[in-house]
Amino acid sequence: MRRQFKExxxxxxxxxxxxxxVLGDVSVYMFMxxxxxxxxxxxxxxxxxxxxxxVAAGMTATGMRPFVHTIAPFLTERSLExxxxxxxxNQWPVNIVTCGASFDYxxxxxxxxxxTDLAILRLLPNMEVLQPGSRREVDALMRATYDSGxxxxxxxxxxxxxxxxxxxxxxxxxxxxxxxxVTVMTAGPILPNVMAACEDLDVNLVYFHTLKPMxxxxxxxxxxxxxxxxxDAFGLQEAINEVPGLRTWYHGLPDQFCAWYGTVHDIxxxxxxxxxxxxxxxxxxxxxxxx
Amino acid sequence: xxxTCRRMRAEILDISFSSGHGHIPTxxxxxxxxxxxxxxxxxxPKRPDWAERDxxxxxxxxAALGYYAVLAQHSYFDIKEVAGFGAYNSRFGxxxxxxxxxxxxxxxxxxxxxxxxxxxxxxxxxxxxRQTKVFTLIGDGESNEGSVWEAVMVANNVGLNNLTIIxxxxxxxxxxxxxxxxxxxxxxxxxxxxxxxxxxxDALKEVFARPATGVRAVIADTVKGYGCKTLxxxxxxxxxxxxDAEQLAKLLEELHAPAI
Numbered sequence: 249m250r251r252q253f254k255e256x257x258x259x260x261x262x263x264x265x266x267x268x269x270v271l272g273d274v275s276v277y278m279f280m281x282x283x284x285x286x287x288x289x290x291x292x293x294x295x296x297x298x299x300x301x302x303v304a305a306g307m308t309a310t311g312m313r314p315f316v317h318t319i320a321p322f323l324t325e326r327s328l329e330x331x332x333x334x335x336x337x338n339q340w341p342v343n344i345v346t347c348g349a350s351f352d353y354x355x356x357x358x359x360x361x362x363x364t365d366l367a368i369l370r371l372l373p374n375m376e377v378l379q380p381g382s383r384r385e386v387d388a389l390m391r392a393t394y395d396s397g398x399x400x401x402x403x404x405x406x407x408x409x410x411x412x413x414x415x416x417x418x419x420x421x422x423x424x425x426x427x428x429x430v431t432v433m434t435a436g437p438i439l440p441n442v443m444a445a446c447e448d449l450d451v452n453l454v455y456f457h458t459l460k461p462m463x464x465x466x467x468x469x470x471x472x473x474x475x476x477x478x479x480d481a482f483g484l485q486e487a488i489n490e491v492p493g494l495r496t497w498y499h500g501l502p503d504q505f506c507a508w509y510g511t512v513h514d515i516x517x518x519x520x521x522x523x524x525x526x527x528x529x530x531x532x533x534x535x536x537x538x539x
Numbered sequence: 540x541x542x543t544c545r546r547m548r549a550e551i552l553d554i555s556f557s558s559g560h561g562h563i564p565t566x567x568x569x570x571x572x573x574x575x576x577x578x579x580x581x582x583x584p585k586r587p588d589w590a591e592r593d594x595x596x597x598x599x600x601x602a603a604l605g606y607y608a609v610l611a612q613h614s615y616f617d618i619k620e621v622a623g624f625g626a627y628n629s630r631f632g633x634x635x636x637x638x639x640x641x642x643x644x645x646x647x648x649x650x651x652x653x654x655x656x657x658x659x660x661x662x663x664x665x666x667x668x669r670q671t672k673v674f675t676l677i678g679d680g681e682s683n684e685g686s687v688w689e690a691v692m693v694a695n696n697v698g699l700n701n702l703t704i705i706x707x708x709x710x711x712x713x714x715x716x717x718x719x720x721x722x723x724x725x726x727x728x729x730x731x732x733x734x735x736x737x738x739x740x741d742a743l744k745e746v747f748a749r750p751a752t753g754v755r756a757v758i759a760d761t762v763k764g765y766g767c768k769t770l771x772x773x774x775x776x777x778x779x780x781x782x783d784a785e786q787l788a789k790l791l792e793e794l795h796a797p798a799i
Contacts, residue, residue, distance in 0.1 A: 289666070291697065293696075294689070294692065294696070298651075298685075298686040299655045299686060299689040299690050299693050302652055302654075302656050302659065303658050303659035303690070303693060304659060306596075306655065306656040306657060306659020306663060307659040307662055308659070309645070309656070309659070309660055310664055310666075311667065312666065312667075329649060330652065330655075330686075333646070333649055334655070337646055338638075339638060
């Protein structure tokens, strides 16, 4: 996905002189050819995440369209106030792109984990919040949003899926339909686990890459179902539940630090977000119709 | 004291009295800095979005009332409009909002943000090839924030020569975390440092108008509450306090005394 991020910014910069890249000493080698092709538009600014956001906001004020990029917890949780005030309140449409969330750097411990980014940024007025799951989604959504006039958050993953989805900004995808009255909703790169879990189960499966604005019309279509939200972060279930009167369940993160090292797959397995764990949650709901 | 700056201080007192809002001592320490900057900057109140304008960011956003007095002095709006300072639905909040007021380049209030924004503006102006300047005013209390020093490092590392950081050295932070020897600190970060009397308009204008080869930090030696003895002698009591009618009369009398 990061490679796609680089390829799309390179393509955008080729036709739009306002595009620039501001890095926090991450993904630097990958952007060397962008740097060569776009002198004056590439800044490896330093390990100073607060300033990355503020400086990018100031650049935006002069007409530029920068993409700011580093590791998710440092750019979103550490710099939340800069995003809130310098991007959202000031109405400067900075593009914020991160890597590492939720558990791509499982081995680094909780300092490098990030699962609140989508939830907290979704709460800021004017923000667009995206969790693309595939390279195609990254490309389409970056192109759709980079000059939207609003600050945009795009969370990348090192574990993309390759599922064909609706690439339109702000729209979800119905990947399969069942008759049981149970709908599973999910977002981002966890999708393959959800698909494997539901492979032979009689459920609807709905997928999102855009958490704000939420595709409320699509959620409404399933308002009479019991909805199980499966997500390896916070934010999606809250977005879905803004549609009033739903019956939802959340199968996701526990209230604890998942600091067991290993890989993202180890973490997902331990908290029930591998395919068997998700399948268990879905079948439990299917088998308790009164729930 | 410069007669225009004296009049603007009187306006600040009147508005604080009528509205019940305002950080008067803070505003009084920066009136000359703000006024001199706007006297030197290339700007046009009839065209606040003019691409070739110089830009000013009030990083210490709580000096908004002083900022409004200076913007009104430069015809961005009428000072009479500022009477609604802090009132419901007024355009004039206790911290300025760039989406509500012409001439305000950035909405500030939380300390340590504006200087980073100003660095980005200076960088963007350079990339655009415009021969413009960016000024930002920061406080000594604000300089407790680590983000201030991040921004100073970034500004020097990218080699800006179109950014002037005005440091309001009113020594207010002696009460908790003082920033001693600010000139040395900015110099050690790579800035061209100029130290100047922050209440001398002509000296400030001369410094602001000088060409720079790097990031310029102007250490403006100021007095918090400058112009009224009561404020200077009681800065903590008056940090965010508005005068009643009797106090207003006394402060105006002090302000207009022949010697301060």
